[in-house]
Every structure is written in C-alpha cells, then in structure tokens.
Amino acid sequence: MSEKMLKFVKIGQQTPPKRDVNSRKDDFNEIYDEFISDKAKLQSSRCSQCGVPFCQVHCPLSNNIPDWLKLTAEGRLQEAYQLSQSTNNMPEVCGRICPQDRLCEGNCVIEQSGHGTVTIGSMEKYITDNAWEQGWVKPIKVTKEKKQSIGIIGAGPAGLAAAEQLRKDGYQITVYDRYDRPGGLLIYGIPNFKLEKFVVERRTNLLKESGINFELNFEVGKDLTLDQLRKKHDALLIATGVYKAREINIPGSDLDNIFPAMDFLTASNKKGLGDQVAAFDKGIINAEGKDVVVIGGGDTAMDCVRTSIRQKAKSVKCLYRRDKENMPGSAREVANAEEEGVEFVWLSSPKEFKGKNKIEKIIVDQIELGEPDETGRRKPKIKDGSHYEINADMVIKSLGFDPEDLPNLFGNPNLKVTQWGTIKADFDTLETNLDGVFAAGDIVRGASLVVWAIKDGRDVAASIKKFLQSKLIETNKVA
Ligand SMILES: Cc1cc2nc3c(=O)[nH]c(=O)nc-3n(C[C@H](O)[C@H](O)[C@H](O)COP(=O)(O)OP(=O)(O)OC[C@H]3O[C@@H](n4cnc5c(N)ncnc54)[C@H](O)[C@@H]3O)c2cc1C
Numbered sequence: 001m002s003e004k005m006l007k008f009v010k011i012g013q014q015t016p017p018k019r020d021v022n023s024r025k026d027d028f029n030e031i032y033d034e035f036i037s038d039k040a041k042l043q044s045s046r047c048s049q050c051g052v053p054f055c056q057v058h059c060p061l062s063n064n065i066p067d068w069l070k071l072t073a074e075g076r077l078q079e080a081y082q083l084s085q086s087t088n089n090m091p092e093v094c095g096r097i098c099p100q101d102r103l104c105e106g107n108c109v110i111e112q113s114g115h116g117t118v119t120i121g122s123m124e125k126y127i128t129d130n131a132w133e134q135g136w137v138k139p140i141k142v143t144k145e146k147k148q149s150i151g152i153i154g155a156g157p158a159g160l161a162a163a164e165q166l167r168k169d170g171y172q173i174t175v176y177d178r179y180d181r182p183g184g185l186l187i188y189g190i191p192n193f194k195l196e197k198f199v200v201e202r203r204t205n206l207l208k209e210s211g212i213n214f215e216l217n218f219e220v221g222k223d224l225t226l227d228q229l230r231k232k233h234d235a236l237l238i239a240t241g242v243y244k245a246r247e248i249n250i251p252g253s254d255l256d257n258i259f260p261a262m263d264f265l266t267a268s269n270k271k272g273l274g275d276q277v278a279a280f281d282k283g284i285i286n287a288e289g290k291d292v293v294v295i296g297g298g299d300t301a302m303d304c305v306r307t308s309i310r311q312k313a314k315s316v317k318c319l320y321r322r323d324k325e326n327m328p329g330s331a332r333e334v335a336n337a338e339e340e341g342v343e344f345v346w347l348s349s350p351k352e353f354k355g356k357n358k359i360e361k362i363i364v365d366q367i368e369l370g371e372p373d374e375t376g377r378r379k380p381k382i383k384d385g386s387h388y389e390i391n392a393d394m395v396i397k398s399l400g401f402d403p404e405d406l407p408n409l410f411g412n413p414n415l416k417v418t419q420w421g422t423i424k425a426d427f428d429t430l431e432t433n434l435d436g437v438f439a440a441g442d443i444v445r446g447a448s449l450v451v452w453a454i455k456d457g458r459d460v461a462a463s464i465k466k467f468l469q470s471k472l473i474e475t476n477k478v479a
C-alpha cells in the first residue's frame with residue numbers, strides 16, 4: 001500500500017475528527033490537496049475546449065464542463081460555481097462519487113489522446129466546496145409562495161433534487177423518510193471514506209433552511225397508507241430506492257455473524273456519525289480482528305471490503321464467481337481495494353457455510369466460465385468436485401438489491417410495477433398509473449447511480465410542475 005493510502009486508511013472511519021458541518025477542512029480532504037488554488041487553475045486549463053465535448057455528452061446531467069473549467073482556469077470561481085450548480089443539485093457529491101472513469105472523464109478527448117484525463121470530478125468538487133467556504137451557497141428565497149403541496153416519499157438524491165427544484169418554484173414540500181436522517185444511501189449506504197457525511201448534512205440542512213419540511217422516522221405503508229398521503233397533498237412522488245437484499249440460499253445461511261451488506265454499512269455509517277450502535281460496540285457487526293469474507297463483485301461489495309480494512313479486520317477476502325474482467329464493479333474501486341490489501345478470490349462461489357453457532361468456514365466451489373449469457377458476460381459453471389475451504393469469522397453478503405413489494409407495503413395493490421418490481425412510470429412524465437402520483441430514481445430504474453437519481457429528480461420536478469399548473473387551471477375553470 002502506498003504511504004499516502006496507508007495514512008488515509010489509518011484515519012479510519014470510526015474516529016472522525018470533530019468538525020463543523022459547514023467546513024470542508026477535514027482530514028479526508030487530504031487526497032484533494034493538490035487541487036487547491038493555482039493547481040485548480042492549472043488542471044482546468046488542461047481542458048482543450050475541444051469543441052466536441054464528449055465529457056458533457058456522457059454526463060447524465062449534461063453539465064457544461066468545458067465552460068466551468070474555462071472559468072476556473074481564468075480564476076472566475078463564483079461564475080464557475082453558478083454555472084455548475086445550474087445543472088446539478090449536488091455537484092460536490094457527484095464530484096466525489098460518480099464513476100467518472102465510465103462517464104465524463106472516461107470520454108475526455110485528452111484522455112483518449114493518451115495525455116491523461118482532465119480530473120473533472122475533482123474539479124467539480126473543488127469548485128463547489130470552495131463556494132461553500134466562500135458563503136456563495138445560499139438557501140432558496142421564495143419570492144411568491146404557492147398553496148399547492150407535494151409529498152415526497154424518500155429523502156435520497158432523487159427525492160431531494162425534486163424537492164429543491166419544486167421549492168424554487170414556491171411549492172410547499174414535505175419529504176417523508178423512514179430513516180432518522182435525510183440523504184438515503186448518501187447517508188447510510190455510501191461509506192464515509194468516499195463521501196464524508198458532513199457534505200450530505202450540509203446539503204440537507206440547506207434544504208431545511210429553504211423551507212422544505214422533513215418528516216423523518218415516517219414509514220409510508222406503516223404510519224400512513226399511500227392513499228391517505230394522496231389526500232394530504234396535490235401531488236406525490238415515490239422515490240424510495242431499492243432495498244431488498246438478494247439472498248444466498250445454501251446450507252448454514254442462518255449461522256451467526258453472516259450479515260447483509262446494508263446492515264454492515266449502516267452500522268458503520270451510524271458509528272461514524274457518532275450514534276450508539278450496540279451490535280457494533282459489542283463487536284458483533286464489527287470487522288475488527290476478524291477474518292472477513294465479502295461475497296459479491298459489485299461496487300457495494302467494494303465498499304464492504306474497504307470498510308472492513310478500515311475497521312482493522314485481520315484479513316479481508318472478496319469471493320466472486322467470475323473473474324476480474326467480468327466483474328460488475330468499477331475497475332477503479334477494485335484497484336483501490338487491492339492496493340489497500342484486500343485479497344480477491346476469483347472464480348469461486350460459496351457452497352455451504354459451516355460452524356457451531358457462528359460462521360467458522362465456507363466451503364467454496366471453483367467455477368469455470370462458459371459461453372456469454374444474454375448480458376454478454378460469460379456464464380459461471382461449477383467445476384465438479386473442485387470445492388475447498390476458507391476460514392471466516394464474519395461473512396458479508398453483497399449480491400445486489402431488488403425493489404420491495406411496494407403495492408403491498410403501501411396498501412395499494414393498484415400501483416403498477418414491472419416484472420422486476422420497479423414502479424411502472426410513463427417514460428416522458430414519470431407519472432405512475434395513479435393520477436398525480438409520480439416516481440423517480442432507483443425505484444424506477446433499479447439499482448443505479450446518484451447522478452441518475454438527481455437527473456430523474458430534476459425531470460420529475462418539471463413534470464409535477466406541469467401537472468399542478470394544469471390542475472390549477474382546471475380548478476379555476478370549475479370555480
Ligand atoms: C453501498 C452503496 C454504495 C453506492 N455507491 C455509489 C457510488 O459510489 N456512486 C454512485 O453514483 N452511486 C452509488 N450507489 C448507488 C446510489 O446510492 C443510488 O443509485 C442512489 O442513492 C439512488 O437514489 P434514490 O433517491 O433513488 O434512492 P435512495 O438513495 O435509496 O433513497 C431512498 C430513500 O427512501 C426511503 N424510503 C424507502 N421506503 C420508504 C417508505 N416506505 N417510507 C418512507 N421512506 C422510505 C429510504 O429510507 C431512503 O432514504 C451506491 C449504492 C449502495 C447501496
């Protein structure tokens with residue numbers, strides 16, 4: 001592990017430095033030190049203003065990257081910030097956690113000519129962090145309040161982006177969330193070492209100061225049904241994300257110390273936020289001193305292995321049934337995990353969990369890859385009689401997420417869903433089959449990315465606005 005990385009890991013997730021939530025001066029920012037002041041100008045000036053901005057085309061928000069880089073290179077940082085925030089509700093979040101290698105940076109013309117990409121994500125983060133520091137990021141000041149109200153179920157990036165856009169237009173907004181804090185996966189899924197929690201809190205506090213009302217610890221389906229909520233608001237948005245963890249049904253699955261990824265990451269994030277987490281403090285859902293095995297090969301699995309390293313696990317293995325070339329996760333994340341000391345066990349699939357009460361060993365089948373399946377990835381096949389054992393005293397299952405059964409949970413069997421359980425929404429308007437009920441984010445797309453959730457939140461806000469305007473015209477006609 002490089003010295004820089006080792007220092008970063010040592011900072012650990014469990015002992016966050018005391019800090020003001022409005023300050024960006026945080027130990028985790030050390031990795032971005034190189035982007036301050038003159039160096040930011042230098043980095044921005046590397047943009048060739050090529051006239052074929054593939055970076056912008058491959059950014060889901062169509063961010064005007066060349067222009068905000070040009071403004072930064074000229075030292076016009078406030079204008080760069082104004083331009084950047086005009087298309088993105090959370091540029092400092094995307095700058096930190098977008099998979100830039102697959103989006104903007106992966107399509108930078110300079111990268112393709114072999115000179116190394118302009119570090120667009122870091123620049124986006126720098127521009128907005130600087131704006132916060134300078135006091136340029138201000139709550140919304142509504143000039144004319146509107147009477148119509150919108151209920152938003154889910155305080156993740158899709159719900160929050162929609163809330164902000166609609167509040168700018170003067171609508172009355174209430175965001176409902178079953179968690180005790182707003183932010184969705186930004187607060188309890190994505191680990192602190194990728195996205196510091198003060199960055200999320202700073203944003204959600206700003207929305208509160210903008211007059212958006214948050215009803216937390218409020219579970220739709222339990223505290224009120226969907227139809228009861230519809231009666232309270234002129235329009236509703238469902239932005240509940242996808243949370244049903246995919247299971248591994250093999251013998252021994254009920255042994256202790258086998259956890260779903262979200263339980264492990266939520267406990268870790270809550271600890272990082274200073275909460276009491278009894279199961280963590282008792283050493284149960286805590287990787288310290290343990291031989292940890294994470295099963296799965298996506299980005300969530302990478303977050304689990306890297307969190308385990310930071311919790312000082314004795315060893316961390318990642319068990320994945322395909323090989324490195326066929327992994328679904330970002331290559332950059334895998335490289336980071338390898339650099340931090342994670343051992344990847346490719347072409348391996350768990351056959352049985354063994355132990356007295358707690359997990360002690362995993363019997364693992366060896367896999368060979370067959371012909372490509374319908375997704376283009378080669379199909380895994382068990383090699384007969386090839387199994388072997390590995391030691392484990394903690395297992396984290398990270399096999400992906402499916403939507404919960406929302407029609408049932410919400411007490412409305414008429415809400416239409418697809419065969420995968422995602423909500424069926426009109427492609428153009430994002431309206432569901434229920435009048436005045438819209439849907440956005442992962443609950444429509446399936447597990448995706450923050451930047452797409454923000455895009456959907458902005459799009460659905462525009463549709464809700466149109467819907468409410470026509471509803472108002474209708475009401476006035478009748479009156
Ligand atoms: C571990 C992990 C790491 C990730 N890392 C990245 C990354 O690095 N980069 C990236 O771009 N994307 C990442 N993602 C994906 C990204 O977080 C999601 O695509 C994004 O958060 C989806 O936004 P959303 O608003 O649709 O849903 P969510 O963020 O899931 O928010 C949904 C909200 O709805 C609430 N809710 C659900 N049901 C109810 C109910 N019945 N009543 C009230 N509230 C309810 C939930 O509590 C939650 O707060 C990651 C995902 C995971 C799981």
Ligand code: SF4
Binds near residue numbers: 058065088094100103
């Ligand atoms: S939002 Fe994401 S894809 Fe778009 S410019 Fe920023 S980092 Fe790149």
